[in-house]
Amino acid sequence: MGHILIQDLCKSYKNRRLERRGPRDLYHPNETMHVLDHISLEFLEGEMVCLLGPSGCGKSTLLRVIAGFDTPASGEVTIDGEKVRGPSPHHIFVFQHSGLLPWMTVWQNVELGVRNVGDVQARGEIIQENIDMVDLTGFEQHYPYQLSGGMQRRAELARALAANPDVLIMDEPFNGLDFLSHMKIREEIVNMHELLRKTTLVVTHDIDDALLMGDRVVVMSGRPAQVTLNRQLDFPHPRDPKKNTVLGDVRDELFLMLGVSYAI
Amino acid sequence: MNRPLAHYCHLMISERMPKLMRWCYDNRRTVLPFITLAVMLLIWELTARYSGWSPHVFPSPSKVVYSMGELIANGALLRHSIASLFRVTVGFYLAVIFAIPLGIFLGRMEIFNLMLNPLIQFLRPISPLAWIPLAVLWFGIGDKPAVFLIFLSCFFPLVVATAIAAHTINPIFFQVAANFKFNHWEKVTKIILPAIMPNVLTALRLTMGIGWLVVVAAEMLAVRSGLGYLILDSRNALRMDYVMVGMMMIGLLGIVLDELMRRLARLHPSLQRPY
Numbered sequence: 001m002g003h004i005l006i007q008d009l010c011k012s013y014k015n016r017r018l019e020r021r022g023p024r025d026l027y028h029p030n031e032t033m034h035v036l037d038h039i040s041l042e043f044l045e046g047e048m049v050c051l052l053g054p055s056g057c058g059k060s061t062l063l064r065v066i067a068g069f070d071t072p073a074s075g076e077v078t079i080d081g082e083k084v085r086g087p088s089p090h091h092i093f094v095f096q097h098s099g100l101l102p103w104m105t106v107w108q109n110v111e112l113g114v115r116n117v118g119d120v121q122a123r124g125e126i127i128q129e130n131i132d133m134v135d136l137t138g139f140e141q142h143y144p145y146q147l148s149g150g151m152q153r154r155a156e157l158a159r160a161l162a163a164n165p166d167v168l169i170m171d172e173p174f175n176g177l178d179f180l181s182h183m184k185i186r187e188e189i190v191n192m193h194e195l196l197r198k199t200t201l202v203v204t205h206d207i208d209d210a211l212l213m214g215d216r217v218v219v220m221s222g223r224p225a226q227v228t229l230n231r232q233l234d235f236p237h238p239r240d241p242k243k244n245t246v247l248g249d250v251r252d253e254l255f256l257m258l259g260v261s262y263a264i
Numbered sequence: 265m266n267r268p269l270a271h272y273c274h275l276m277i278s279e280r281m282p283k284l285m286r287w288c289y290d291n292r293r294t295v296l297p298f299i300t301l302a303v304m305l306l307i308w309e310l311t312a313r314y315s316g317w318s319p320h321v322f323p324s325p326s327k328v329v330y331s332m333g334e335l336i337a338n339g340a341l342l343r344h345s346i347a348s349l350f351r352v353t354v355g356f357y358l359a360v361i362f363a364i365p366l367g368i369f370l371g372r373m374e375i376f377n378l379m380l381n382p383l384i385q386f387l388r389p390i391s392p393l394a395w396i397p398l399a400v401l402w403f404g405i406g407d408k409p410a411v412f413l414i415f416l417s418c419f420f421p422l423v424v425a426t427a428i429a430a431h432t433i434n435p436i437f438f439q440v441a442a443n444f445k446f447n448h449w450e451k452v453t454k455i456i457l458p459a460i461m462p463n464v465l466t467a468l469r470l471t472m473g474i475g476w477l478v479v480v481a482a483e484m485l486a487v488r489s490g491l492g493y494l495i496l497d498s499r500n501a502l503r504m505d506y507v508m509v510g511m512m513m514i515g516l517l518g519i520v521l522d523e524l525m526r527r528l529a530r531l532h533p534s535l536q537r538p539y
Contacts, residue, residue: 069439087442099440103458103534112444143533163444 001080002166002199004043004066009075011036011061012224035061036072037224043216046197048190050204050214054258058225059203060096060171066201067093067169079167089113091167092160096175098152100144106131106155107140113163130158134188150181154188161192168200174209186213190237207254211247212239219257229257323505328512331505340494345513347489351407351482352475352521355414359471363419364464367426368456377427384423392417392478400485410482410490417478418471425467429460462535469525476518491517 012034019029035058043049051059064070066077068086077084079091087093092113100109110127117123131140134154144152153173160168173189174182190213193200204210210217211233219229233250241247255262288295305325312324319327335341369376370384392413399409437455446454483492491510498506529535 067443069442087439087445089443089445093439093443095436095439097436099436101437101440101454101458103461104454112440115444 001045003045003080004167004199005078006039006041007075009036009039009065009077010073011065011070012073034224037226039225039227041218041227041230043199046199047215048193048200048202048213049216049218050202050210051218051220052204052207052210052254052258053220053225054222055205057220057222059220062225063169063171063201063203067091069093089163090165091169092163092165094156094160094168094170094173096171098144098156100152100156102144105141105143106136109155110159110162113159126162130162133161133192134158149177150185153177153185166199168198170200170202172203174204174206189213194237207251207258211241211251219254320502320504323508327505328508332509335506335509341509341513344489344491344494345517348479348483348491349517351410351490352414352479355411356418356472356475358415359418359422360468363422364426367423368430370423370427371430372456384420388420388424393481396485406487409485410479410487413482414475414478418475421471421474422467426460426464429463430456433459458534465529465535469522472521472525473518476521480514
């Protein structure tokens with residue numbers, strides 16, 4: 001489960017504001033902004049896909065279309081042969097900033113994904129299992145504001161996993177985390193993925209994240225976004241681009257594609 | 265010896281202080297307000313005694329306290345207070361029952377907002393007191409016109425506050441709701457109500473205060489009970505001491521009501537911060 005086919009996807013926004021704010025404003029009123037330009041991609045079942053691209057290029061928009069939050073102008077997204085028509089528990093979105101409901105405890109938040117499980121005991125077991133998996137045991141009755149940023153991110157991950165989705169969609173899951181939390185959650189996501197083999201889409205702007213995590217890395221160009229690279233990375237974990245020269249070469253290539261260089 | 269000032273401040277409040285001073289310092293949250301109160305009462309008493317005004321025009325605090333004892337003893341103060349509290353409670357609850365659901369509709373559904381908001385904005389600035397003639401004509405005498413006026417005074421601020429709170433709910437929460445396939449009932453109970461609750465509680469506290477302000481005016485209509493009536497009736501009898509008793513009671517009960525509303529927010533940790 002979790003095979004994703006994206007065919008000829010286009011998406012554009014119309015600028016809403018009617019006037020420019022002074023002569024220096026780069027804004028063009030009523031202009032149509034093309035965000036996604038004929039994107040076609042295929043993600044296999046159980047793949048970890050990392051989407052890279054310059055900021056504002058439409059990576060998030062692509063994810064939102066896949067999740068069903070936005071409708072494309074043309075083209076379509078099919079998951080396991082079924083066209084995406086809207087948000088669904090089959091493809092859960094993990095938000096860039098916390099998507100936890102702040103008035104609910106960690107337990108209640110994780111419970112959102114398993115409301116359809118009728119048996120209370122079975123439900124409790126699933127919730128506990130997922131909370132344990134993300135290492136939040138003992139924080140079940142805490143409210144999100146009582147958790148650190150990294151713990152909030154993990155709680156949201158537990159909530160997504162509890163719903164047992166076919167596809168997990170993460171929009172910059174490391175955004176706003178400190179370096180150590182970033183490394184730790186990155187490792188946890190990879191471990192979780194090794195264990196559950198769910199198709200996982202991760203938007204990131206960190207090339208190393210993509211290299212270390214992805215089974216496939218997709219690079220998108222600036223707006224309107226087109227796919228400039230779609231490459232499988234079948235390197236075994238643990239990966240280290242400093243030791244594995246092939247991976248290091250891929251890394252250099254990605255830096256080049258994104259128009260930056262690592263060495264200054 | 266060049267020690268920082270803080271060092272001496274620390275010494276001042278240390279063990280070397282006399283016991284009484286120390287006690288006052290430790291309980292300054294209670295002591296300081298009482299000092300203000302005592303000074304005010306003293307000034308009042310002195311003005312009343314030596315200003316040369318007749319005690320019928322400007323009664324002294326001792327006279328007011330004595331009259332308050334009278335009114336407590338014959339049960340009038342309790343009866344009037346309960347009558348006022350009853351009217352405020354009924355009017356306030358009626359306003360809550362109608363205003364919060366309407367506010368949610370206004371804030372969440374554009375069609376309601378477009379249709380009803382101009383009407384609400386038009387009615388809102390009309391003082392509840394301007395409704396007095398109509399209220400008496402429509403509801404006759406007794407509790408009803410007073411309750412109606414309190415309802416009006418609470419209703420509009422509450423609608424507007426709820427609508428703004430509902431309108432500004434973070435859209436991410438609704439995306440989460442869609443992702444986990446919430447039905448309409450769950451959207452209301454698990455997203456909208458908890459999200460607006462901190463702001464609505466603040467609005468409830470404010471409108472309760474407005475209702476308590478209006479009840480006095482409302483009771484100067486065709487009723488024969490309530491603190492407003494006590495004040496009006498005492499004025500007619502030229503008993504300014506009773507007028508002041510009525511005013512003091514309104515102030516005291518106002519503090520109690522406000523404190524009750526404030527405690528509502530402490531019932532649940534999720535009510536304490538807006539989202």
